[in-house]
Amino acid sequence: MDKEVRTYEYKPSKTWWLGNRRYALYMVRELSGFAVALYGFIFLAQLFTLTQGPIAYESLLRVLLSPAGILLSAILLVFAVFHSLTWFDLTAKVQPPSMRGKPVPRKLVVTGTIMIWLFISYFVAVFIFRVG
Protein backbone atom coordinates (compact mmCIF):
# COMPACT_ATOMS: atom_id res chain seq x y z
CA MET A 1 0.00 0.00 0.00
CA ASP A 2 1.30 3.41 -0.94
CA LYS A 3 1.82 5.68 1.98
CA GLU A 4 1.26 9.40 1.55
CA VAL A 5 4.52 11.28 2.03
CA ARG A 6 4.09 14.60 3.77
CA THR A 7 7.02 16.96 3.56
CA TYR A 8 7.59 20.00 5.69
CA GLU A 9 7.27 23.20 3.71
CA TYR A 10 9.29 26.08 5.11
CA LYS A 11 7.50 29.37 4.58
CA PRO A 12 9.58 32.32 5.75
CA SER A 13 7.96 35.73 6.07
CA LYS A 14 8.63 38.22 3.26
CA THR A 15 10.55 40.47 5.66
CA TRP A 16 12.66 37.82 7.46
CA TRP A 17 15.83 39.58 6.32
CA LEU A 18 14.96 42.76 8.24
CA GLY A 19 15.17 41.02 11.60
CA ASN A 20 18.95 40.83 11.78
CA ARG A 21 21.78 43.11 10.63
CA ARG A 22 23.65 40.22 8.97
CA TYR A 23 20.55 39.14 7.03
CA ALA A 24 19.92 42.74 5.93
CA LEU A 25 23.55 43.03 4.75
CA TYR A 26 23.14 39.76 2.86
CA MET A 27 20.12 41.22 1.07
CA VAL A 28 21.99 44.45 0.23
CA ARG A 29 24.83 42.32 -1.18
CA GLU A 30 22.35 40.42 -3.32
CA LEU A 31 20.79 43.71 -4.45
CA SER A 32 24.24 44.98 -5.45
CA GLY A 33 24.34 42.10 -7.96
CA PHE A 34 21.03 43.30 -9.39
CA ALA A 35 22.39 46.87 -9.60
CA VAL A 36 25.26 45.54 -11.71
CA ALA A 37 22.73 43.94 -14.08
CA LEU A 38 20.74 47.18 -14.16
CA TYR A 39 23.82 49.04 -15.31
CA GLY A 40 24.40 46.26 -17.87
CA PHE A 41 20.94 47.07 -19.32
CA ILE A 42 21.73 50.81 -19.41
CA PHE A 43 25.04 50.24 -21.18
CA LEU A 44 23.33 47.80 -23.56
CA ALA A 45 20.79 50.53 -24.40
CA GLN A 46 23.70 52.89 -25.16
CA LEU A 47 25.30 50.31 -27.48
CA PHE A 48 21.95 49.64 -29.19
CA THR A 49 21.27 53.33 -29.84
CA LEU A 50 24.70 53.59 -31.46
CA THR A 51 23.30 51.33 -34.20
CA GLN A 52 20.33 53.71 -34.63
CA GLY A 53 22.43 56.76 -35.47
CA PRO A 54 23.66 59.93 -33.71
CA ILE A 55 20.20 61.42 -32.99
CA ALA A 56 18.99 58.32 -31.09
CA TYR A 57 22.30 58.01 -29.22
CA GLU A 58 22.50 61.70 -28.23
CA SER A 59 18.86 61.60 -27.01
CA LEU A 60 19.68 58.74 -24.64
CA LEU A 61 22.92 60.45 -23.60
CA ARG A 62 21.00 63.60 -22.64
CA VAL A 63 18.86 61.51 -20.27
CA LEU A 64 21.90 59.72 -18.82
CA LEU A 65 23.77 62.98 -18.24
CA SER A 66 20.74 64.81 -16.75
CA PRO A 67 20.65 65.36 -12.94
CA ALA A 68 18.38 62.31 -12.51
CA GLY A 69 20.70 60.24 -14.72
CA ILE A 70 23.75 61.35 -12.71
CA LEU A 71 21.99 60.49 -9.44
CA LEU A 72 21.14 57.04 -10.81
CA SER A 73 24.76 56.54 -11.94
CA ALA A 74 26.03 57.58 -8.48
CA ILE A 75 23.69 55.10 -6.75
CA LEU A 76 24.66 52.33 -9.16
CA LEU A 77 28.35 53.12 -8.63
CA VAL A 78 27.99 52.78 -4.84
CA PHE A 79 26.29 49.40 -5.31
CA ALA A 80 28.84 48.32 -7.96
CA VAL A 81 31.81 49.17 -5.69
CA PHE A 82 30.09 47.35 -2.80
CA HIS A 83 29.58 44.38 -5.13
CA SER A 84 33.28 44.42 -6.13
CA LEU A 85 34.57 44.63 -2.55
CA THR A 86 32.26 41.93 -1.21
CA TRP A 87 33.03 39.72 -4.23
CA PHE A 88 36.80 39.97 -3.70
CA ASP A 89 36.34 39.30 0.03
CA LEU A 90 34.11 36.30 -0.71
CA THR A 91 36.59 34.85 -3.20
CA ALA A 92 39.39 35.09 -0.64
CA LYS A 93 37.17 33.19 1.81
CA VAL A 94 35.99 30.49 -0.60
CA GLN A 95 39.35 29.76 -2.22
CA PRO A 96 42.10 30.99 0.11
CA PRO A 97 45.49 30.89 -1.65
CA SER A 98 48.46 29.38 0.13
CA MET A 99 52.19 30.03 -0.11
CA ARG A 100 54.76 27.34 0.88
CA GLY A 101 51.95 25.31 2.40
CA LYS A 102 50.75 28.18 4.59
CA PRO A 103 47.53 30.10 3.96
CA VAL A 104 48.04 33.71 2.91
CA PRO A 105 46.26 36.07 5.40
CA ARG A 106 42.85 37.09 4.03
CA LYS A 107 43.53 40.81 4.50
CA LEU A 108 46.61 40.51 2.31
CA VAL A 109 44.69 38.63 -0.40
CA VAL A 110 41.86 41.20 -0.43
CA THR A 111 44.31 44.15 -0.44
CA GLY A 112 46.26 42.57 -3.32
CA THR A 113 43.08 41.96 -5.30
CA ILE A 114 41.98 45.57 -4.76
CA MET A 115 45.37 46.82 -6.03
CA ILE A 116 45.03 44.63 -9.14
CA TRP A 117 41.44 45.91 -9.57
CA LEU A 118 42.61 49.55 -9.44
CA PHE A 119 45.35 48.83 -11.97
CA ILE A 120 42.87 47.12 -14.32
CA SER A 121 40.47 50.09 -13.92
CA TYR A 122 43.26 52.47 -14.92
CA PHE A 123 44.09 50.21 -17.90
CA VAL A 124 40.43 50.23 -19.05
CA ALA A 125 40.21 54.03 -18.68
CA VAL A 126 43.41 54.66 -20.66
CA PHE A 127 43.42 51.90 -23.27
CA ILE A 128 39.71 51.16 -23.85
CA PHE A 129 38.14 54.58 -23.18
CA ARG A 130 41.32 56.44 -24.19
CA VAL A 131 40.99 58.95 -21.35
CA GLY A 132 44.01 61.02 -20.37
Next chain:
Amino acid sequence: MAEPDKLEAVLWLTFTLGGFIAALFIPVIIVINNLAPGIGALSSGTVSYDSMLGRLGPLARIFFLIVVVASIYHGMHRFKFILFDIGLLRFKTPIYVLVYAIIVVSALIAIYSLILIPNP
Protein backbone atom coordinates in the same frame (compact mmCIF):
# COMPACT_ATOMS: atom_id res chain seq x y z
CA MET B 1 22.32 8.78 -4.52
CA ALA B 2 21.04 11.60 -6.71
CA GLU B 3 23.00 12.43 -9.86
CA PRO B 4 24.71 15.83 -9.75
CA ASP B 5 22.81 18.40 -11.79
CA LYS B 6 25.32 19.33 -14.52
CA LEU B 7 23.20 22.20 -15.89
CA GLU B 8 22.98 23.77 -12.43
CA ALA B 9 26.78 23.43 -12.12
CA VAL B 10 27.30 25.23 -15.44
CA LEU B 11 24.87 27.99 -14.42
CA TRP B 12 26.77 28.54 -11.13
CA LEU B 13 30.17 28.47 -12.83
CA THR B 14 29.02 31.10 -15.35
CA PHE B 15 27.59 33.11 -12.44
CA THR B 16 30.97 33.10 -10.68
CA LEU B 17 32.81 34.13 -13.83
CA GLY B 18 30.23 36.86 -14.45
CA GLY B 19 30.66 38.10 -10.89
CA PHE B 20 34.39 38.50 -11.37
CA ILE B 21 34.05 40.28 -14.70
CA ALA B 22 31.37 42.63 -13.30
CA ALA B 23 33.43 43.29 -10.14
CA LEU B 24 36.54 44.19 -12.15
CA PHE B 25 35.02 46.31 -14.91
CA ILE B 26 31.58 47.78 -14.09
CA PRO B 27 32.71 50.47 -11.58
CA VAL B 28 35.28 52.01 -13.96
CA ILE B 29 32.80 51.91 -16.86
CA ILE B 30 30.15 53.73 -14.75
CA VAL B 31 32.72 56.38 -13.79
CA ILE B 32 34.14 57.03 -17.28
CA ASN B 33 30.97 56.48 -19.28
CA ASN B 34 28.37 58.17 -17.06
CA LEU B 35 29.38 59.82 -13.82
CA ALA B 36 32.53 61.77 -14.78
CA PRO B 37 31.02 63.31 -17.97
CA GLY B 38 27.79 63.98 -16.01
CA ILE B 39 29.43 65.99 -13.23
CA GLY B 40 31.90 67.68 -15.57
CA ALA B 41 35.04 65.83 -14.39
CA LEU B 42 35.42 64.71 -18.01
CA SER B 43 34.20 66.51 -21.12
CA SER B 44 30.81 65.22 -22.34
CA GLY B 45 32.59 64.84 -25.69
CA THR B 46 34.30 61.79 -24.13
CA VAL B 47 31.07 59.86 -24.64
CA SER B 48 29.78 61.61 -27.77
CA TYR B 49 28.58 59.52 -30.71
CA ASP B 50 31.82 59.99 -32.66
CA SER B 51 34.04 59.29 -29.62
CA MET B 52 32.15 56.07 -28.87
CA LEU B 53 32.48 54.90 -32.48
CA GLY B 54 36.17 55.84 -32.40
CA ARG B 55 36.92 53.52 -29.47
CA LEU B 56 34.80 50.60 -30.66
CA GLY B 57 37.43 48.62 -32.55
CA PRO B 58 37.08 44.81 -32.82
CA LEU B 59 38.78 44.09 -29.48
CA ALA B 60 36.78 46.76 -27.62
CA ARG B 61 33.54 45.32 -29.11
CA ILE B 62 34.39 41.83 -27.82
CA PHE B 63 35.35 43.32 -24.43
CA PHE B 64 32.07 45.25 -24.10
CA LEU B 65 30.06 42.21 -25.26
CA ILE B 66 31.63 40.05 -22.54
CA VAL B 67 31.21 42.71 -19.83
CA VAL B 68 27.56 43.47 -20.67
CA VAL B 69 26.45 39.84 -20.96
CA ALA B 70 28.44 38.72 -17.90
CA SER B 71 27.02 41.54 -15.75
CA ILE B 72 23.44 40.92 -16.82
CA TYR B 73 23.82 37.18 -16.33
CA HIS B 74 25.40 37.55 -12.90
CA GLY B 75 22.87 40.12 -11.66
CA MET B 76 19.79 38.34 -12.98
CA HIS B 77 20.97 35.03 -11.51
CA ARG B 78 21.16 36.72 -8.10
CA PHE B 79 17.89 38.59 -8.65
CA LYS B 80 16.19 35.21 -9.10
CA PHE B 81 17.25 34.26 -5.58
CA ILE B 82 16.13 37.62 -4.16
CA LEU B 83 12.67 36.84 -5.52
CA PHE B 84 12.78 33.38 -3.91
CA ASP B 85 14.03 34.90 -0.64
CA ILE B 86 11.07 37.28 -0.41
CA GLY B 87 8.63 34.42 -0.65
CA LEU B 88 8.12 33.84 -4.39
CA LEU B 89 9.56 30.34 -4.45
CA ARG B 90 6.17 28.96 -5.49
CA PHE B 91 6.68 30.76 -8.83
CA LYS B 92 10.05 29.07 -9.37
CA THR B 93 9.44 27.86 -12.93
CA PRO B 94 8.03 31.12 -14.39
CA ILE B 95 10.81 33.09 -12.64
CA TYR B 96 13.47 30.78 -14.11
CA VAL B 97 11.93 31.12 -17.60
CA LEU B 98 11.62 34.92 -17.32
CA VAL B 99 15.14 35.47 -15.95
CA TYR B 100 16.88 33.30 -18.55
CA ALA B 101 14.72 34.71 -21.37
CA ILE B 102 15.85 38.23 -20.35
CA ILE B 103 19.49 37.08 -20.33
CA VAL B 104 19.25 35.42 -23.77
CA VAL B 105 17.41 38.38 -25.36
CA SER B 106 19.96 40.82 -23.85
CA ALA B 107 22.85 38.74 -25.19
CA LEU B 108 21.27 38.69 -28.67
CA ILE B 109 20.73 42.47 -28.61
CA ALA B 110 24.36 42.95 -27.49
CA ILE B 111 25.67 40.74 -30.33
CA TYR B 112 23.38 42.48 -32.85
CA SER B 113 24.45 45.94 -31.65
CA LEU B 114 28.16 45.25 -31.56
CA ILE B 115 28.09 43.77 -35.07
CA LEU B 116 25.98 46.60 -36.54
CA ILE B 117 27.57 49.63 -34.86
CA PRO B 118 29.14 51.45 -37.80
CA ASN B 119 32.90 51.77 -38.09
CA PRO B 120 34.18 55.34 -37.56
